[in-house]
Amino acid sequence: xxxxxxxxxxxxxxxxxxxxxxxxxxxxxxxxxxxxxxxxxxxxxxxxxxxxxxxxxxxxxxxxxxxxxxxxxxxxxxxxxxxxxxxxxxxxxxxxxxxxxxxxxxxxxxxxxxxxxxxxxxxxxxxxxxxxxxxxxxxxxxxxxxxxxxxxxxxxxxxxxxxxxxxxxxxxxxxxxxxxxxxxxxxxxxxxxxxxxxxxxxxxxxxxxxxxxxxxxxxxxxxxxxxxxxxxxxxxxxxxxxxxxxxxxxxxxxxxxxxxxxxxxxx
Amino acid sequence: xxxxxxxxxxxxxxxxxxxxxxxxxxxxxxxxxxxxxxxxxxxxxxxxxxxxxxxxxxxxxxxxxxxxxxxxxxxxxxxxxxxxxxxxxxxxxxxxxxxxxxxxxxxxxxxxxxxxxxxxxxxxxxxxxxxxxxxxxxxxxxxxxxxxxxxxxxxxxxxxxxxxxxxxxxxxxxxxxxxxxxxxxxxxxxxxxxxxxxxxxxxxxxxxxxxxxxxxxxxxxxxxxxxxxxxxxxxxxxxxxxxxxxxxxxxxxxxxxxxxxxxxxxxxxxxxxxxxxxxxxxxxxxxxxxxxxxxxxxxxxxxxxxxxxxxxxxxxxxxxxxxxxxxxxxxxxxxxxxxxxxxxxxxxxxxxxxxxxxxxxxxxxxxxxxxxxxx
Numbered sequence: 001x002x003x004x005x006x007x008x009x010x011x012x013x014x015x016x017x018x019x020x021x022x023x024x025x026x027x028x029x030x031x032x033x034x035x036x037x038x039x040x041x042x043x044x045x046x047x048x049x050x051x052x053x054x055x056x057x058x059x060x061x062x063x064x065x066x067x068x069x070x071x072x073x074x075x076x077x078x079x080x081x082x083x084x085x086x087x088x089x090x091x092x093x094x095x096x097x098x099x100x101x102x103x104x105x106x107x108x109x110x111x112x113x114x115x116x117x118x119x120x121x122x123x124x125x126x127x128x129x130x131x132x133x134x135x136x137x138x139x140x141x142x143x144x145x146x147x148x149x150x151x152x153x154x155x156x157x158x159x160x161x162x163x164x165x166x167x168x169x170x171x172x173x174x175x176x177x178x179x180x181x182x183x184x185x186x187x188x189x190x191x192x193x194x195x196x197x198x199x200x201x202x203x204x205x206x207x208x209x210x211x212x213x214x215x216x217x218x219x220x221x222x223x224x225x226x227x228x229x230x231x232x233x234x235x236x237x238x239x240x241x242x243x244x245x246x247x248x249x250x251x252x253x254x255x256x257x258x259x260x261x262x263x264x265x266x267x
Numbered sequence: 268x269x270x271x272x273x274x275x276x277x278x279x280x281x282x283x284x285x286x287x288x289x290x291x292x293x294x295x296x297x298x299x300x301x302x303x304x305x306x307x308x309x310x311x312x313x314x315x316x317x318x319x320x321x322x323x324x325x326x327x328x329x330x331x332x333x334x335x336x337x338x339x340x341x342x343x344x345x346x347x348x349x350x351x352x353x354x355x356x357x358x359x360x361x362x363x364x365x366x367x368x369x370x371x372x373x374x375x376x377x378x379x380x381x382x383x384x385x386x387x388x389x390x391x392x393x394x395x396x397x398x399x400x401x402x403x404x405x406x407x408x409x410x411x412x413x414x415x416x417x418x419x420x421x422x423x424x425x426x427x428x429x430x431x432x433x434x435x436x437x438x439x440x441x442x443x444x445x446x447x448x449x450x451x452x453x454x455x456x457x458x459x460x461x462x463x464x465x466x467x468x469x470x471x472x473x474x475x476x477x478x479x480x481x482x483x484x485x486x487x488x489x490x491x492x493x494x495x496x497x498x499x500x501x502x503x504x505x506x507x508x509x510x511x512x513x514x515x516x517x518x519x520x521x522x523x524x525x526x527x528x529x530x531x532x533x534x535x536x537x538x539x540x541x542x543x544x545x546x547x548x549x550x551x552x553x554x555x556x557x558x559x560x561x562x563x564x565x566x567x568x569x570x571x572x573x574x575x576x577x578x579x580x581x582x583x584x585x586x587x588x589x590x591x592x593x594x595x596x597x598x599x600x601x602x603x604x605x606x607x608x609x610x611x612x613x614x615x616x617x618x619x620x621x622x623x624x625x626x627x628x629x630x631x632x633x634x635x636x637x638x639x640x641x642x
Binding site: 166168169171172173174175176177178179182186187190191 | 344345346365366367368371372373375377379381382383392393396397440441444
């Protein structure tokens, strides 16, 4: 008889545990989606099937306004943070190991480690000072804050991609008369692209659902979708929230699927 | 090991003198030093190397790993700058010119093909970067595809190719911009034996057809002997000897060159400048310019002749063992002073050993085959 190798899958209760974990992960989401079709006013008592809450959410100007703002912020934050993260990744991998490398990594990934609420409060204070000094208002502050905390999320997949890339390719390009810029444009960037897209999508999704930092940095009338929903919950909870959440979920799933298909083709 | 039975014609081909070609050197390194690290920890990958590589020749840098051959190649390509010394291309100083400004192309050990481009795009890359017109790029790519016989695979991604095909793409890509010098960094090491033999012939053919100077780096001595016009043997960051394959094999300058290229025997001897005295008082004439004193003599096993008895005028030896190797019979011999040497004799029809272990035999060397080493 062959010796059995250790396998987690063969431990007693493995299947049960796995099922419980999946239920814990997906039951709340399924409930949320299911109750978005609820005909009654309650988010907990089923009153029959209806599209009403979707129609209501779609025609709600406050929701529309918040959605447009959310998307604007997310797109801007994703573009800015991805550009910065790409440069940071190139700067930290395209060279020999240097003193303080770990320190630089920690610095770049700071937003992953510092509690979000601390960042939020400090930004609130800083922006307050800037606003008072310059008198400039606007959505730019929120975009700036989002771009900043999205950098590490964009940085990680880009760096992973760069580290897996053969540096000889860049040497070969230089050998074949490419200037440093041509090398970047025709070799490094195209090979890096799946990582850049992954980074941008991650940044987009992270920005889209941020509550804490947005809540602290936004001015009056600058609600994003998550902060609008939070505000709604303080007043009256209707399945409209479920409908909005479900649409947000659908958008995320579409994005992730698109990303998966895109990167699979490139490899 | 190099088979002693290698036809003379092959040697002659290697020997071809290229005096008809221009006398300027394609590449020249003058006192090139490359040190890695700082201060006391610095390692000299290249230690004062000077070499002249002629136009249109197939020049091989041969040596074990870490001998500095790849470093020298990288200095010529421009991937590294020397710590001191000069690199000349066509008589022009290119020591500090960046790689993209040098009319020199490289075939990398890992091929380094661009994975996001097709075979044709890979081959055309250098020309595109030089800003050549579309039509010219296309014409050259087609010509290169034909040269390496890959016409059908032009629109494939490089990841869909076999090792041998990738190798050809790498070659075509490096040849397409018509460089003055082609550098090849152990390009055959990733291929299996059969494919390697095939590519050796192919490389030689391409070099003859294009007339481009090839600088080939390898640690495989047989590859070096069969392909090169001249070989530079390197060890420990120094150039040990430069010469034709025949010179390197038959006239090694030192112990390293003698033992790295083929099998050989080393015997201590004393010299008075004209005569060498070996173990047991055996004497033979010394090659010209031999210094006096204790020296090391080297003779290839196939130049060691055996007679069944230790007649006067021969070097007496005892047979310690016999190994049948197919083409040859290999005798391990023990000399009077304890030195072990080998003799390689072509097998006869029966494959039976003419001499038995334990037998005392007389050893002679083919006249002129003994070399006195510098160290």
